[in-house]
Amino acid sequence: MNNSLSNSKNLLVMKFGGTSMGSADRIKVAAKLTTDQHAKRPVAIVVSAMSKVTDLLLDSMKKAEAGDEAGLEANLAALTEKHETCCKQLLPEAAQKAALDGVHTLIGEFSKIVKGMLLLGERPLPATDRAVAIGERLSALMIAAYIESQGTPAVAVNAAQVIATDMVFGNATPLMEETRERAAKVIGPLFAKKTLPVVTGFNASTLDGRPTTLGRGGSDFSASILAAALDAEELWIWTDVDGIMTADPRLVPDARVLDEITYAEAAELAYAGAKVLHPRTLAPLVEKGIPVWSKNSFAPEKPGTRIVPQIHAEGGPHAVTSMKDVALVSIEPIGSTISGARLMAEALHALDAADVELLAITSSSYRQNFCFLIKLSELDRALKQLQEEFAIELAHGYVKAPEVDTEVGLLAVVGEGMRGTAGLAGRIFTAISRENINIIAIAQGSSELTIAIAVRRSGLENAVRAVHQECGLSGK
Ligand code: ASP
Ligand code: MG
DSSP states (O other), X not given: OOGGGGGGTTOEEEEEOTTTTSSHHHHHHHHHHHHHHHTTSOEEEEEOOSTTHHHHHHHHHHHHHTTOHHHHHHHHHHHHHHHHHHHHHHSOHHHHHHHHHHHHHHHHHHHHHHHHHHHHTSOOHHHHHHHHTHHHHHHHHHHHHHHHHTTOOEEEEOGGGTOEEOSOTTSOOBOHHHHHHHHHHHTHHHHHTTOEEEEESSEEEETTOOEEEOOTTTHHHHHXXXXXXXXXXXXXXXXXXXXXXXXXXXXXXXXXXXXXXXXXXXXHHHHTTOTTSOTTTTHHHHTTTOOEEEEETTSTTSOOXXXXXXXXXXXXXXXXXXXXXXXXXXXXXXXXXXXXHHHHHHHHHHHHHTTOXXXXXXXXXXXXXXXXXXXXXXXXXXHHHHHHHTHHHHHHTSBOOOEEEEEEEEEXXXXXXXXXXXXXXXXXXXXXXXXXXXXXXXXXXXXXXXXXXXXXXGGHHHHHHHHHHHTTOSOO
C-alpha cells in the first residue's frame, strides 16, 4: 500500500528484552541473532533497556521527588558506570568515542529532567515518561553502534518518532493509523537504504509529540505495534526462557514448553500472571494474523513457542498459571433499594475510572453480592474510587463497605480445547480439594477459554501443581 514499505516484504521484527540486552556479551549475542536474520530478509529490532535500568531510572525520580540528592547522585553514577562499562566492553576502540558521547548526552538529558524534579519536589507524568525512556534509548544506541561496527548499517530510532498513542501517560494505548503513517515516514526510508532500524521499546508519543510509555514490560507491546504497523511477516520475541510453558517451572518442576498456542490463550496467560509476554502484546497482531515466536536468546537453537491465530483444538487445557499478589473485593447491598445491576455498573465504573485491571468477577447469589479479583498493587486506588462512587449509597446504608481479602491467590487454567469438554471443571476442583485447599471464588466465561479460581494464598502453589498434574500437562 505504501511504496516506501515495499522493500520490507518478509519483514521480521525481533524484540530483545532486558536480560537479552543485559551486558556487552548479551548484546553481542542479540546483534548476531539480528545480523544472521538480516542476511536473509529485512529486519527491524526493538530493544528494552538493559535489565534493572528502568527500575534504576524510576528509583532516581522517586529520590528526586523526595529531595534525596545524595541518593540521586549515586544512582546517576551507577547508571553512567553501567553504560560506560558496557560501551567499552562491547565496542572496538574506533567506535567507542562516538558511543560514549551519545551515552553521556542521554544521561545528561536524564539528569536535567531529574534535577528539575528535585527542584519541584514532584514528578510530572509526561516528564517521567520522557525520562524513563532514556533506558531504551541508551541500549538502542549501544546495540546499533555495535551492529554497525560489525559491518551492517544500523541506526537507533526513538520510538517517540514512530508510535503514536493516546494521552494516558505511563500506560498509553497506540493509535494505529497514525503509527502506520509515522512508521512509513521514519522507518520506510531505512529499509530502502538497507539500514537496520533499532527501535526503542516501551516509549511513544502523543499526537502532539508529548512523550508517553506503554506500561512496565511494554517493549513486547512496542514490538507488536511496530510489526502490525509495518505489515511484518513475523514477530520474534527474545527472552531468557525457552518459550511459553505449561506452568511456572519454579512452581512445577515438570512443566514443559508449549510448541504452539493461540493468541487468545497467550493473552489469557499473560493477564493471569504468566510473565512471558506483556498482556497487550497480541492485540495489534490479530487483524493481520501475524505469527509470534517466543524464543530464548540464551538457547537460540531451541524452537520456542509459536503463537498463532488458531490451532487445531485438542481436548483439554494447555497451561496453568497463577498470581499471588491479588486481592478479592466483595460488594454487598443492604436491602433492595439498589438493583444488583446498578451496583455492579457503579463498581465497574469505579474500577475503570481508577484504571484498575479486573482479573476475574463473579456473582451468584440472589442478593447480588458479587466479588472481583484485582492486583494487590491496584487495591488502594480501587478502594479509593469505590468509596467515591458509593459515597451516597454508603452514607444511606444501601451497601456495605467493600470487604477485602488479601490472603488469596488466583489460579487460571487456560486452553481453547476446554470448550465443550465435559467434566473438566469437576476434575480441576477435585484435584484442588484433594490437597485440602478451599476454593473461594470461581469464574468461567462462556468462551470456556479460562477457568479462574481464587484459593487461599497458602494453598496456591500446591493447587497449581495439583491442577497441572490432573490436566496431564506434565513433561514426558
Ligand atoms: N524497560 C521497560 C520495563 O522494564 C520496558 C520493557 O522492558 O519491556 O518495564
Ligand atoms: Mg519484558
